[in-house]
Amino acid sequence: MQQLKPVDVVIAGGGFVGLTLAKEIASRTPLSVVVLERGKPRKLADYATGMDELDYSLRYRMMQNLSEETATHRHSARASAVPIRQYGSFNPGTGVGGAAEHWGGISYRFYPEQFRLAAFLREKYGSRLAENLAVQDWGFSYEDLEPYYWRGEQLIGVGGRAGNLQGKRVDGGNVFEGARSHEYPNPPHKMTYAATMFEKASRDLGYHPYPVPTATLSRNYTNPDGVSRAACAYCGYCTRYGCMIGAKAQPTNVLMPVLEKRKNFTLRTGCNVRRVLHRDGKAEGLSYFDAAGEEIHQPASIVILASWTLNNSRLLLMSKLGEPYDPATGKGTVGRNLTHQVSQATRVFFDKPLNSFMGAGGLGVGISDFDGKEGLDAYPGVMRGGNVRMMSSGDGPIASFGLIPPGEAESDWGAEFKKAALAWHDRAASITTEAEHLAYRQNYLDLDPTYTDKYGDPLTRMTLDWTEHERAQGGMLTKIHAQLAKAMNARAAAPNSRQLERYTVTQYQSTHVNGGAIMGTSPEHSVVNPWLQHWQSPNLWVVGASAFPQNGSGNPTLTILAITLRAADALIDHYIKNPGALA
Numbered sequence: 001m002q003q004l005k006p007v008d009v010v011i012a013g014g015g016f017v018g019l020t021l022a023k024e025i026a027s028r029t030p031l032s033v034v035v036l037e038r039g040k041p042r043k044l045a046d047y048a049t050g051m052d053e054l055d056y057s058l059r060y061r062m063m064q065n066l067s068e069e070t071a072t073h074r075h076s077a078r079a080s081a082v083p084i085r086q087y088g089s090f091n092p093g094t095g096v097g098g099a100a101e102h103w104g105g106i107s108y109r110f111y112p113e114q115f116r117l118a119a120f121l122r123e124k125y126g127s128r129l130a131e132n133l134a135v136q137d138w139g140f141s142y143e144d145l146e147p148y149y150w151r152g153e154q155l156i157g158v159g160g161r162a163g164n165l166q167g168k169r170v171d172g173g174n175v176f177e178g179a180r181s182h183e184y185p186n187p188p189h190k191m192t193y194a195a196t197m198f199e200k201a202s203r204d205l206g207y208h209p210y211p212v213p214t215a216t217l218s219r220n221y222t223n224p225d226g227v228s229r230a231a232c233a234y235c236g237y238c239t240r241y242g243c244m245i246g247a248k249a250q251p252t253n254v255l256m257p258v259l260e261k262r263k264n265f266t267l268r269t270g271c272n273v274r275r276v277l278h279r280d281g282k283a284e285g286l287s288y289f290d291a292a293g294e295e296i297h298q299p300a301s302i303v304i305l306a307s308w309t310l311n312n313s314r315l316l317l318m319s320k321l322g323e324p325y326d327p328a329t330g331k332g333t334v335g336r337n338l339t340h341q342v343s344q345a346t347r348v349f350f351d352k353p354l355n356s357f358m359g360a361g362g363l364g365v366g367i368s369d370f371d372g373k374e375g376l377d378a379y380p381g382v383m384r385g386g387n388v389r390m391m392s393s394g395d396g397p398i399a400s401f402g403l404i405p406p407g408e409a410e411s412d413w414g415a416e417f418k419k420a421a422l423a424w425h426d427r428a429a430s431i432t433t434e435a436e437h438l439a440y441r442q443n444y445l446d447l448d449p450t451y452t453d454k455y456g457d458p459l460t461r462m463t464l465d466w467t468e469h470e471r472a473q474g475g476m477l478t479k480i481h482a483q484l485a486k487a488m489n490a491r492a493a494a495p496n497s498r499q500l501e502r503y504t505v506t507q508y509q510s511t512h513v514n515g516g517a518i519m520g521t522s523p524e525h526s527v528v529n530p531w532l533q534h535w536q537s538p539n540l541w542v543v544g545a546s547a548f549p550q551n552g553s554g555n556p557t558l559t560i561l562a563i564t565l566r567a568a569d570a571l572i573d574h575y576i577k578n579p580g581a582l583a
Contacts (some may be wrong), residue, residue, distance in 0.1 A: 010300035012273040015098025018306035019255040024568035026265040036271040039095030047242035053396035064092040069453040075465040090511040097251040104239040104361025105216040108554030111372040112142035112178040134439040136549035139530030152561035156249035157221040159186035160213030198390035201487035214362020215249035236394015238361025276319040283540035312546035313516030335445035337515040339551040342435035346481035348490035356395040364391035381472035386435025386553040403428040439550040474500040514548035529583035531570035
């Protein structure tokens with residue numbers, strides 16, 4: 001074991017969270033900052049020759065190696081868990097930038113009531129709420145977070161159209177969103193044929209369509225840090241790829257240009273963080289294995305966990321920091337409130353080609369008439385909804401071939417199938433939804449007692465299943481999708497609602513897995529305070545989607561950035577000047 005010289009700040013995780021914190025601390029203070037990233041370094045030039053659909057989209061080149069570390073899953077505490085051996089419901093990234101290198105760029109804000117959801121649901125439903133519901137308030141309001149949303153939008157250059165500007169509702173934007181202090185930093189993308197059909201159908205039905213907000217640039221842009229990026233070329237290689245021209249906001253093109261100039265910043269790759277070193281209520285550093293397999297101890301005055309959701313919780317559990325959650329008694333905090341996202345999709349087919357090989361990860365049109373608290377009265381049993389949208393993200397030649405309407409061929413092989421596939425090629429699109437996932441007492445994370453990673457440490461065990469509420473959400477969305485397909489004069493395939501019968505790790509449902517180290521207003525029900533500072537160890541900060549008490553609708557990346565910037569301000573402006581608990 002090698003013990004290194006102490007540094008001021010050590011951060012586990014080199015994704016959007018870790019590198020944003022590093023940028024803020026290294027730019028605004030003289031403190032020495034070290035970021036430990038388990039994957040490889042990345043730079044823009046790496047992506048110029050990487051537009052290989054088979055390698056990146058189907059073989060998941062940018063994702064975590066599941067043969068070395070994965071998670072296990074079971075549906076209930078009575079069941080046996082088994083390891084996830086192939087990519088399915090989520091795609092955890094690795095390497096500098098993490099999952100934010102291969103994301104699509106969609107950048108929603110959460111709704112105001114999300115941050116006080118426990119109080120909101122009690123006020124609306126009272127005694128009708130299920131006993132196993134475990135939603136919690138975040139400990140701050142939308143109004144508290146709004147300035148950080150705006151900072152995050154400027155940082156990554158989000159394009160869109162405001163629907164609620166300083167309390168005034170504006171047609172053409174999302175009129176159901178919380179009030180914005182500013183218009184988006186950039187305008188929305190030009191829309192594709194498929195998106196304009198969806199927009200027209202939505203308006204004809206009386207809904208309120210808007211361009212989906214995205215961090216894939218609609219024009220050349222320079223952010224407040226002086227980092228310039230080029231406008232999107234609509235190549236379609238966004239999701240599961242790094243952007244070859246830097247039009248999509250990624251840590252490597254938004255944060256690293258600033259950090260590389262800071263002498264007080266160090267990035268180490270190939271570092272697998274295994275434990276938080278701590279004693280007598282104080283974090284003392286991080287222990288990790290380097291690329292050669294040697295164990296290293298990095299002492300630090302401030303320790304920050306900034307890895308992906310499951311990994312933040314796992315590090316706390318393996319380090320024996322905090323009391324593990326017990327669903328039988330409801331006691332303990334580490335691992336509680338595991339949530340994912342309720343995803344629904346309906347494939348639709350048109351009588352004209354769509355040029356769907358062109359697009360951008362966040363290019364599309366959405367409606368929020370059934371999102372959050374809106375439009376739910378006609379659907380008994382549904383307490384929270386989700387956005388509905390049609391995206392033109394760019395269909396690769398492999399994945400897009402063979403999409404045919406129901407009844408066009410008796411099987412998915414042979415001459416009849418090939419003829420239909422050629423006839424219908426480039427005529428398929430999808431109506432998709434991401435809906436809120438409420439937290440339940442029985443859904444949680446712990447350490448698996450049987451399975452281990454390549455170092456012999458226990459894997460994270462997910463205990464997670466859908467409830468009647470998620471199935472009711474799916475039923476509502478199926479009807480809305482069918483209504484929109486009919487209004488577009490499109491042929492619709494059966495929706496993928498069967499995956500809501502039981503939670504499955506075999507079908508992709510977004511990488512938006514949240515919870516496990518949640519924030520709150522008391523140490524009895526949360527791991528970190530509203531500033532994301534650990535309740536028992538004031539010099540330990542646990543930052544990222546692991547802090548979400550439950551999941552909102554839409555992609556969580558912008559909210560993750562906002563709470564990260566808020567935590568950075570608290571650490572720099574308050575904790576560093578007067579170390580101690582902030583709440």
